[in-house]
Amino acid sequence: MLEFGNRSRASGTEALGISEGIVHWNLPPDQLISMALDNGQAKMTTGGAITIDTGEFTGRSPKDKFTVKDAITEKSVWWNNFNIPFDALKFEKLYHKMLRYFDGKEFFVRDAFACADPRYRMNIRVINEYAWSNLFVYNMFIRPTEEELLSFTPEWTVLNAPGFKADPAADGTRQHNFSIIDFTRKIILVGGSGYTGEIKKGVFSALNFILPHQKNVLAMHCSANVGEHGDTAIFFGLSGTGKTTLSADPKRKLIGDDEHGWTEDNTIFNFEGGCYAKTIDLTEEKEPEIFHAIKKGALLENVGFKPGTNDVDYADCARTENTRVSYPIDFIHNIARPSLAKNPKNIFFLTCDAYGVLPPISKLTPGQAAFHFISGYTAKVAGTEAGVTEPTMTFSACFGAPFMPLHPTKYAEMLSRKMKEAGVNVWMVNTGWSGGSYGVGRRMSLKYTRALITAALNGELDNVKYDNHEVFGVAMPTTCPDVPSEILNPRNTWRDKDAYDHKAHDLAEAFLKNFEKFSAYANKEILAGAPSLTVIR
Numbered sequence: 124m125l126e127f128g129n130r131s132r133a134s135g136t137e138a139l140g141i142s143e144g145i146v147h148w149n150l151p152p153d154q155l156i157s158m159a160l161d162n163g164q165a166k167m168t169t170g171g172a173i174t175i176d177t178g179e180f181t182g183r184s185p186k187d188k189f190t191v192k193d194a195i196t197e198k199s200v201w202w203n204n205f206n207i208p209f210d211a212l213k214f215e216k217l218y219h220k221m222l223r224y225f226d227g228k229e230f231f232v233r234d235a236f237a238c239a240d241p242r243y244r245m246n247i248r249v250i251n252e253y254a255w256s257n258l259f260v261y262n263m264f265i266r267p268t269e270e271e272l273l274s275f276t277p278e279w280t281v282l283n284a285p286g287f288k289a290d291p292a293a294d295g296t297r298q299h300n301f302s303i304i305d306f307t308r309k310i311i312l313v314g315g316s317g318y319t320g321e322i323k324k325g326v327f328s329a330l331n332f333i334l335p336h337q338k339n340v341l342a343m344h345c346s347a348n349v350g351e352h353g354d355t356a357i358f359f360g361l362s363g364t365g366k367t368t369l370s371a372d373p374k375r376k377l378i379g380d381d382e383h384g385w386t387e388d389n390t391i392f393n394f395e396g397g398c399y400a401k402t403i404d405l406t407e408e409k410e411p412e413i414f415h416a417i418k419k420g421a422l423l424e425n426v427g428f429k430p431g432t433n434d435v436d437y438a439d440c441a442r443t444e445n446t447r448v449s450y451p452i453d454f455i456h457n458i459a460r461p462s463l464a465k466n467p468k469n470i471f472f473l474t475c476d477a478y479g480v481l482p483p484i485s486k487l488t489p490g491q492a493a494f495h496f497i498s499g500y501t502a503k504v505a506g507t508e509a510g511v512t513e514p515t516m517t518f519s520a521c522f523g524a525p526f527m528p529l530h531p532t533k534y535a536e537m538l539s540r541k542m543k544e545a546g547v548n549v550w551m552v553n554t555g556w557s558g559g560s561y562g563v564g565r566r567m568s569l570k571y572t573r574a575l576i577t578a579a580l581n582g583e584l585d586n587v588k589y590d591n592h593e594v595f596g597v598a599m600p601t602t603c604p605d606v607p608s609e610i611l612n613p614r615n616t617w618r619d620k621d622a623y624d625h626k627a628h629d630l631a632e633a634f635l636k637n638f639e640k641f642s643a644y645a646n647k648e649i650l651a652g653a654p655s656l657t658v659i660r
């Protein structure tokens with residue numbers, strides 16, 4: 124085996140299980156970038172970031188995500204469409220098959236940490252087939268110092284081979300691509316897909332099991348930032364609802380944009396060391412922090428160029444709507460170092476309601492908060508296909524069902540308890556449609572959403588008059604600085620009030636239907652937080 128780079132003295136090449144080839148240990152980003160450019164997998168952009176094509180997959184593949192069913196997981200994991208069981212022996216075989224795939228190849232290893240709170244730090248070793256995937260790992264996880272690298276011993280290992288294709292009949296997968304977690308061996312296999320998010324969300328899924336189940340730390344799919352006076356805010360929400368966009372606030376220090384823990388002593392800590400932002404329709408004017416983070420070292424995925432140039436065309440969705448960029452968190456100017464803070468004061472549930480029913484901001488009671496957390500609602504428009512006018516409704520428990528191995532009530536109970544202990548305000552923010560559903564209304568202006576959040580954070584919504592929403596019962600402020608009062612009650616923004624009432628009724632019905640499977644676990648307080656169908660006509 125030929126070896127290059129900086130490797131651990133404690134756990135080196137012999138520990139990899141790969142017998143021959145060329146291994147690049149912990150290469151600095153510059154070298155990975157040159158190698159990806161030289162082998163033709165990456166292109167240089169005008170701004171200095173490189174861009175790559177993730178191949179067949181430009182997003183995660185939830186149906187191909189498995190968890191090994193064994194003594195640790197059998198009785199603790201909530202087996203469902205997102206937590207699909209995988210046989211331990213089949214895993215063992217596939218693992219060795221993947222190791223043999225690496226034999227004789229040139230590949231990349233990176234040692235990194237997850238969890239900014241040293242008490243929960245997890246050592247991760249990622250073995251990548253491609254240089255750019257290794258750059259992603261550098262950008263997204265917490266980077267050890269040179270000294271820490273020398274003594275690094277991996278606890279978890281991720282094997283990532285986009286070019287490896289499973290044989291479903293022999294290997295027990297659904298199709299050629301797969302992402303499988305084994306909690307006993309502490310190994311994650313990602314094969315057949317180059318989508319980098321699979322690596323990130325694989326580690327996230329592992330932490331979402333380990334932290335609440337074994338360490339009494341709540342794991343959350345949320346972004347977080349902290350104000351000048353040390354007041355922490357967290358933003359839950361499904362994909363595309365605004366976690367990354369809204370947590371990048373020049374007046375507040377960014378803690379992280381996607382994955383956090385909440386400890387027993389009220390610390391909020393980031394799991395990651397980088398951000399993974401959507402770049403579709405990105406502009407400097409609307410999202411300056413993210414725009415300026417796209418520089419040398421950042422890794423763009425699946426974006427197009429303006430004709431005849433290497434200027435990124437952020438409006439180009441020819442490859443996918445899900446164009447992305449990863450960068451180390453310190454590419455954002457105002458950040459918390461290390462990525463943690465105390466004292467959570469405000470929680471925002473972000474939803475992109477393409478039906479235009481939910482208010483732009485509303486305040487929730489503890490019962491409503493628990494109800495909406497377990498529901499995890501958002502509705503998006505599928506994409507930009509011609510003729511698609513109906514939004515698709517999603518209910519994803521805890522705003523992240525695909526990454527939550529435990530039953531939703533486990534996370535919900537922990538959150539409810541913590542919210543009460545910390546005395547937080549809970550707000551629901553609709554970053555989706557206003558003035559009608561998709562096709563009639565328009566997406567809420569980012570400027571207004573930011574102003575609403577700023578007002579909530581600054582206490583400017585503490586002493587204003589509130590109205591309760593007729594169907595959802597949530598409290599809507601009637602005034603807010605820098606936001607026109609007319610938009611605060613969504614019904615006012617619809618020309619056809621009857622149509623609004625119908626849509627609100629339909630949405631409430633969908634919430635209640637979705638909640639049926641959880642009602643057995645819910646107490647009176649939570650059930651009282653549900654929308655009510657009796658008020659309409």
Ligand code: ATP
Pocket residue numbers: 360361362363364365366367368369380381399400401402403410554555566567568569570572
């Ligand atoms: P993921 O979990 O997939 O990373 P996310 O919750 O971080 O998703 P963002 O990356 O912040 O989502 O995406 C929100 C997108 O919606 C951005 O492209 C942003 O520009 C756009 N957007 C438009 N209007 C608004 C608004 N009012 N509030 C928030 N985002 C908005």
Ligand code: MN
Pocket residue numbers: 366367368380381399400401
């Ligand atoms: Mn995000």
